[in-house]
Amino acid sequence: MRVVEVFWRLWKRGHQRYQESLSDYMDGRLDARDQGRLEEHFSRCEECVRDLESLRATVQLLQRVPLVDTPRSFQLQEMPVLRPARPLFLRAMQVSTAVAGVLLAVLLVGDLLGSFGDGAMPPEDRAQVAQEEGQLEALAATTPPTMVPAPSMAAEAGEAATPSPEGADPEAAREPTTAETDLSAEEEMPQPFQIEEGDGWGLINTFQVVVGALAGVLLAATAYLTYRRLRSAT
Amino acid sequence: MSELDEEVLVAQSQEGDLQAFNTIVQRYERQVYNLALRMLGDQALAEDATQDAFISAFNHIKGFRGGSLKAWLLKTVANRCRDLLRSAYRRHNISLEGLTLNAEPSFPSREESPEEYTMRRELGQEIQRGLDTLPADQRLALVLVDIQGLSYEEAAESAGASLGTIKSRLSRGRAHLRDYLRTHGELLPEQFRRRV
Numbered sequence: 001m002r003v004v005e006v007f008w009r010l011w012k013r014g015h016q017r018y019q020e021s022l023s024d025y026m027d028g029r030l031d032a033r034d035q036g037r038l039e040e041h042f043s044r045c046e047e048c049v050r051d052l053e054s055l056r057a058t059v060q061l062l063q064r065v066p067l068v069d070t071p072r073s074f075q076l077q078e079m080p081v082l083r084p085a086r087p088l089f090l091r092a093m094q095v096s097t098a099v100a101g102v103l104l105a106v107l108l109v110g111d112l113l114g115s116f117g118d119g120a121m122p123p124e125d126r127a128q129v130a131q132e133e134g135q136l137e138a139l140a141a142t143t144p145p146t147m148v149p150a151p152s153m154a155a156e157a158g159e160a161a162t163p164s165p166e167g168a169d170p171e172a173a174r175e176p177t178t179a180e181t182d183l184s185a186e187e188e189m190p191q192p193f194q195i196e197e198g199d200g201w202g203l204i205n206t207f208q209v210v211v212g213a214l215a216g217v218l219l220a221a222t223a224y225l226t227y228r229r230l231r232s233a234t
Numbered sequence: 235m236s237e238l239d240e241e242v243l244v245a246q247s248q249e250g251d252l253q254a255f256n257t258i259v260q261r262y263e264r265q266v267y268n269l270a271l272r273m274l275g276d277q278a279l280a281e282d283a284t285q286d287a288f289i290s291a292f293n294h295i296k297g298f299r300g301g302s303l304k305a306w307l308l309k310t311v312a313n314r315c316r317d318l319l320r321s322a323y324r325r326h327n328i329s330l331e332g333l334t335l336n337a338e339p340s341f342p343s344r345e346e347s348p349e350e351y352t353m354r355r356e357l358g359q360e361i362q363r364g365l366d367t368l369p370a371d372q373r374l375a376l377v378l379v380d381i382q383g384l385s386y387e388e389a390a391e392s393a394g395a396s397l398g399t400i401k402s403r404l405s406r407g408r409a410h411l412r413d414y415l416r417t418h419g420e421l422l423p424e425q426f427r428r429r430v
Contacts, residue, residue, distance in 0.1 A: 018280040023405035029386070051412075062380035065358045067268050071281060074263045080289040169403040 015045060022052050026059065093222050100218035103211050111208075240303055244287050247295045255292050262304060263288070265382060266311045272377040273315040275366050281317055287311035301391065305384070308392040312374055364414040371406030375400055380408075 018041050024030050025038055042049050263389060270280035287310045290316035320382055365373050368409070378389040379400075392398045 004256075019409075020405055024401055027386075029401065054412050054416070055408055058408055058415060059380050061361060062376060062411070063356065063383075064354065065361050065381050066354050067264060068271055068358075070263050070267045070284075071258070071277065073260075074267070074284050074288050076252060076288060079250075079252060080292055135426045202411060234369050 006011070014041075015048070018045070018048055019051060022048070022055055026052065047222050093225055096218045098221070100215045101217070103215035107208060107211050144177055235335055244295065244298060244303060247292065248298070252292075258303065258307075259288050262279060262307050265304065266307055269308055269317055269377055269382065270311050271371070272362065272365060272381060273312070273373060279318060280400070283311055283314045289315045292312070302388055305388045305391040308384075309394055310384075311396075313391060314372075316370060339350065360415075361411075364411045364418070367414055368407055368410055371395075372403045372410065375403040376407045376411065379404055383423070 021030060021034060021038060023034060030038065038048075042052075067109055243254045243258050245375070263284065267280060267284045270283040271277065272289070274280050274283060277340055283371070287307070292308050293305055294310075296394045298305055322424065365376065368376070374393055375389060378384045379386065384392065386397055386404075388402075392405075393400060
């Protein structure tokens with residue numbers, strides 16, 4: 001049963017190809033080999049013979065369709081005026097659409113590749129960030145973990161948590177410890193990662209916004225011009 | 235008009251000679267108008283397309299580099315028809331299928347009886363209805379080759395397509411039209427009913 005089905009499909013496909021070549025056959029546009037194959041197919045397929053006849057009749061009918069007389073003369077009475085506006089308009093639209101497309105593509109590819117992230121930072125800035133990072137790590141290594149309280153705790157720790165021993169010089173007691181000095185230094189030091197990264201992103205975001213806005217303006221202009229064109233055509 | 239005459243007229247037209255160009259118009263206006271009429275199926279639109287095509291042809295005749303002038307003119311009007319069909323489709327102002335061909339064919343010749351003339355006219359109208367159901371590219375191929383009698387090569391030049399494309403469009407267009415005529419055969423004049 002399956003073999004019959006496969007055979008039937010193959011025959012149908014071949015039959016379809018022959019059907020498509022009937023028009024060329026009728027006009028004598030088939031090469032000798034294809035013509036021979038089709039004629040051989042005719043001997044086995046009555047449907048193709050019938051279709052060839054009806055196709056031939058259709059073409060004969062078309063050939064009998066009369067030519068209509070012109071209702072008037074189309075001779076030009078005066079020198080026609082050139083209309084350059086349309087090609088110029090179309091060219092402007094094409095250019096603006098192409099530019100907008102390129103801008104959007106740059107934006108998209110850049111976003112996908114992540115080149116608008118750290119990669120966009122200039123090398124000298126990157127070196128500076130790395131240097132600051134190294135300093136911070138060295139600082140963290142020399143400071144015992146217990147001596148680095150959280151900034152919020154540092155204020156409370158001043159009096160309540162570590163009362164100064166009696167008789168001690170209050171001024172000396174107020175002298176900041178190494179840890180406190182380091183802590184205050186850390187507090188005063190801007191957080192390099194966040195700020196630098198933030199600044200970088202800020203710049204990049206500005207770039208992205210400008211490119212996106214430019215592309216948007218171009219696309220909007222194209223849409224507006226198209227709308228005007230359609231309105232004037234009606 | 236011989237080929238030599240035509241070359242001279244083209245050269246004069248390229249120099250801006252309107253009278254020479256009008257001689258060319260007179261020679262080909264019937265074929266150009268008939269192509270527009272079969273493509274658009276409306277007399278007024280066909281008139282506009284024909285006039286626009288000749289104006290455009292005059293403006294661009296300096297770009298004509300030899301070959302078949304007829305094919306070049308037919309290409310100009312075919313492009314204009316495509317523009318009109320596209321804008322009509324876009325604006326939905328014109329239902330192309332609803333258009334009927336109200337133009338009269340050539341007046342009967344001395345050999346043709348009034349009955350034959352009427353039959354020929356009815357046949358033209360019914361064929362036009364069938365043509366209107368075809369995609370524009372297939373319709374153009376059929377009109378150029380089967381109605382206007384152009385060779386495949388000239389039709390390819392007029393349609394701005396390759397020879398293979400024209401053959402393919404012609405094959406599909408003929409098959410579609412045959413199917414249309416099979417289902418609407420009763421609308422054909424009696425003489426032609428049993429042929430398809």
